[in-house]
Amino acid sequence: MIKHLLIIPFLLAGAIVWHNNLDEAREIAKKEHKHILLNFSGSDWCGPCIRMHKEIFENETFRQMADTELIMVNADFPRKKKDQLSKDQQKLNDVMADKYNPQGKFPLTLLLNAEGKVLKEWDGFPDETPEAFTIDVRNGIYGDR
Numbered sequence: 001m002i003k004h005l006l007i008i009p010f011l012l013a014g015a016i017v018w019h020n021n022l023d024e025a026r027e028i029a030k031k032e033h034k035h036i037l038l039n040f041s042g043s044d045w046c047g048p049c050i051r052m053h054k055e056i057f058e059n060e061t062f063r064q065m066a067d068t069e070l071i072m073v074n075a076d077f078p079r080k081k082k083d084q085l086s087k088d089q090q091k092l093n094d095v096m097a098d099k100y101n102p103q104g105k106f107p108l109t110l111l112l113n114a115e116g117k118v119l120k121e122w123d124g125f126p127d128e129t130p131e132a133f134t135i136d137v138r139n140g141i142y143g144d145r
Helices: 002-013 022-032 047-057 060-069 087-100 131-140
Strands: 034-039 071-076 109-114 117-125
Touching: 022 034, 022 071, 022 087, 034 047, 034 087, 034 117, 034 131, 047 060, 060 071, 060 131, 071 087, 109 131, 117 131
Parallel strands: 034 071
Antiparallel strands: 034 109, 109 117
């Protein structure tokens, strides 16, 4: 029994907390002095989006950095009926898309400061390793050093 209790915190510590309301994420980012990574994805139809979540966002190096330096926001646009979002969530996603993704690119990932200013943009699946992407995000936060 004790072995199981020791494993649970490690399993929970590895998951990224995704937010789906940019206004709330901005408030958290301001309070915690973090940046926001906003990802536009089509979770049930966009192959590069699915790859991005599995290969980049679930990578241990990226997760560790994201946990301490980022507030993660996902604006998902699923197409399958069974995956449809609530009307309220769809409105939130549409507002984010109108402001940050008017051309409807997928995946599109943006690094924002806490005020919502775009600092860096990745159009499509990044042509780099998860570790290199993590460094790229850090460079966007701290400037190329």
